[in-house]
Amino acid sequence: MLLFAVSFVSCKQDGEYHTITDKIEADQKPYHGDLSSEELLAGTELIQITEGEHTFLIPERKGQIKSYACIECHSKPLNEMKGANGQKAHWDLKINHAAIETMDCATCHNPDNMNNLKSLTGKDIDINLSYKLCAQCHSKQFEDWKGGAHGKKVAGWAPPRASMTCVNCHNPHNPGFETRWPAQFNTQKVEERKDGLGH
Amino acid sequence: MSNRKKWFSLDLGPHNKKKSSGNCGCSNPQGSCDSGPEKEELNAEEFYEAAINASIGDERRKDGFDQVFDVQMDRRDAFKKLTASLLIGAGAISSCTSVIQDPDSKEKAQIDWEEQFKGNYKLMTDEEKKQTVDRLMRSYELRTGKNISMSSKNAEEDVLFGYAFNISKCQGYMDCVSACVEENNQDRKSQMQYIRIHEMKDGKGFNFNEADDNYYHEVPAEGHFYMGTQCFHCDNPPCVDVCPVQATWKEEDGLVVIDYDWCVGCRYCMAACPYDGRRFNWSKPEVPENEINKNQHYLGNRMRKKGVMEKCTFCVQRSRKGKNPACVEACPTGARIFGNLLDPNSTIRWVLENKKVFRLKEDLGTEPKFWYFMD
Ligand code: SF4
Numbered sequence: 001m002l003l004f005a006v007s008f009v010s011c012k013q014d015g016e017y018h019t020i021t022d023k024i025e026a027d028q029k030p031y032h033g034d035l036s037s038e039e040l041l042a043g044t045e046l047i048q049i050t051e052g053e054h055t056f057l058i059p060e061r062k063g064q065i066k067s068y069a070c071i072e073c074h075s076k077p078l079n080e081m082k083g084a085n086g087q088k089a090h091w092d093l094k095i096n097h098a099a100i101e102t103m104d105c106a107t108c109h110n111p112d113n114m115n116n117l118k119s120l121t122g123k124d125i126d127i128n129l130s131y132k133l134c135a136q137c138h139s140k141q142f143e144d145w146k147g148g149a150h151g152k153k154v155a156g157w158a159p160p161r162a163s164m165t166c167v168n169c170h171n172p173h174n175p176g177f178e179t180r181w182p183a184q185f186n187t188q189k190v191e192e193r194k195d196g197l198g199h
Numbered sequence: 200m201s202n203r204k205k206w207f208s209l210d211l212g213p214h215n216k217k218k219s220s221g222n223c224g225c226s227n228p229q230g231s232c233d234s235g236p237e238k239e240e241l242n243a244e245e246f247y248e249a250a251i252n253a254s255i256g257d258e259r260r261k262d263g264f265d266q267v268f269d270v271q272m273d274r275r276d277a278f279k280k281l282t283a284s285l286l287i288g289a290g291a292i293s294s295c296t297s298v299i300q301d302p303d304s305k306e307k308a309q310i311d312w313e314e315q316f317k318g319n320y321k322l323m324t325d326e327e328k329k330q331t332v333d334r335l336m337r338s339y340e341l342r343t344g345k346n347i348s349m350s351s352k353n354a355e356e357d358v359l360f361g362y363a364f365n366i367s368k369c370q371g372y373m374d375c376v377s378a379c380v381e382e383n384n385q386d387r388k389s390q391m392q393y394i395r396i397h398e399m400k401d402g403k404g405f406n407f408n409e410a411d412d413n414y415y416h417e418v419p420a421e422g423h424f425y426m427g428t429q430c431f432h433c434d435n436p437p438c439v440d441v442c443p444v445q446a447t448w449k450e451e452d453g454l455v456v457i458d459y460d461w462c463v464g465c466r467y468c469m470a471a472c473p474y475d476g477r478r479f480n481w482s483k484p485e486v487p488e489n490e491i492n493k494n495q496h497y498l499g500n501r502m503r504k505k506g507v508m509e510k511c512t513f514c515v516q517r518s519r520k521g522k523n524p525a526c527v528e529a530c531p532t533g534a535r536i537f538g539n540l541l542d543p544n545s546t547i548r549w550v551l552e553n554k555k556v557f558r559l560k561e562d563l564g565t566e567p568k569f570w571y572f573m574d
């Protein structure tokens with residue numbers, strides 16, 4: 001009995017914990033301290049969303065789109081706007097997002113209501129909440145994003161939490177990341193290794 | 200408390216004046232005076248000796264320590280030069296004709312003196328920390344005519360910093376490395392980099408021996424994945440235990456930091472770190488003036504000197520203001536997650552609780568606060 005007590009106590013000496021997880025568990029509490037991201041977020045238009053048990057801020061989208069509202073040009077149904085007389089717009093858009101059997105423009109856009117996005121079942125999705133559109137297929141990424149394992153914060157680590165939304169990093173028409181050259185090449189390291197100095 | 204300062208001050212004010220007024224009364228700062236120095240006053244050489252004895256007397260006795268590190272000579276030489284500049288600056292040399300009483304060099308000398316004999320930052324009171332950074336800012340201003348901002352902000356309560364790295368997301372772009380070098384004023388000449396990105400072959404596991412951390416081709420390369428390492432801010436850091444002078448320690452918010460002015464450059468910590476987290480200044484670090492990040496912290500990105508250790512501090516100058524470290528901000532893929540481990544609502548905590556996380560060499564018991572995970 002005594003032995004048990006001793007070995008139990010020895011896990012924690014003078015506020016020193018055996019593992020970092022023990023320490024986190026013992027000392028945790030929701031942070032309401034002096035540090036805050038509010039100042040860092042001051043210049044960004046944000047909206048609050050609640051998804052499941054997570055409530056956080058994401059950047060507002062409509063104000064960032066140059067040609068919003070869409071109906072300023074899309075004043076009549078799309079097929080009536082087609083043809084030689086029509087003004088060319090979005091000519092530079094190339095869709096590189098899933099196979100054509102899976103997706104085309106109308107999977108996400110409603111030709112009769114350009115101001116909103118459209119769910120797979122034909123329901124309106126607000127452009128500010130475009131993540132809902134992505135979440136239809138990318139459910140695993142959605143879970144990770146809600147928790148904070150996928151994506152980036154808008155500013156600091158301190159509360160309130162503001163996370164980038166899907167379209168802040170991914171171009172929805174071409175969502176993959178490109179291959180490119182690294183930002184750095186360390187020529188000194190090459191020299192050192194040639195001389196056998198590095199390890 | 201306040202009368203127990205952890206550095207020595209040299210009184211260059213009234214006390215000193217009294218002494219010189221006794222023999223020639225040089226009240227005119229730029230003026231010369233014909234009367235010779237008083238005989239009882241120490242000449243320069245005697246002054247050095249006395250001052251050295253008073254300040255590093257103990258170190259002058261040769262013991263095992265200075266046989267190995269030659270501390271005595273280094274310290275003594277440095278001291279001699281310092282005293283010389285001090286004497287010139289302060290006008291304390293006995294002959295008034297050689298006095299240059301330019302108030303700037305006097306102040307510079309005073310700062311040099313206090314810097315040379317300041318104590319370990321870890322042991323300073325908040326007031327002393329503040330005075331120390333004020334002194335360093337003023338010194339920079341006197342030397343370069345430019346201003347920097349240097350913080351001595353302590354760890355925030357209820358904050359313990361932790362980091363998570365998503366191996367599936369890293370594409371090997373090294374944007375983090377560039378951002379880190381710029382943020383932390385790392386030596387451009389030796390191309391010091393705190394962060395390493397290891398390019399590993401699929402199917403070979405985490406094989407650091409076969410990995411390449413200095414690739415230069417389009418990334419991500421076919422059949423490879425990428426993994427970043429830097430200081431992991433171990434909760435049980437072996438680097439701290441081995442330091443003979445306690446120049447490196449763990450702060451309350453979990454950051455493992457170095458007092459660059461207390462480090463004697465023995466590199467024990469570098470040998471003790473199982474993660475290659477530490478970097479040594481083999482030569483004088485050089486950063487072009489226009490590239491210097493002037494937003495500094497004493498324990499972070501302030502300018503270092505030759506012969507001292509440095510490493511990642513999770514950007515203490517940023518993180519203690521609520522910001523993310525520069526690497527986290529720079530990463531375009533979201534592979535880097537940073538936050539407060541004590542806050543159950545933080546995203547880092549969600550990662551730790553919901554993803555399959557692991558750390559490097561967990562069996563060593565170093566308890567790194569840097570976790571890896573995959574999608
Ligand atoms: S990673 Fe290395 S340098 Fe950093 S705290 Fe751990 S042992 Fe020390």
Ligand code: SF4
Binds near residue numbers: 444462463469508
């Ligand atoms: S190099 Fe500096 S910080 Fe490292 S063990 Fe030696 S004195 Fe301590």
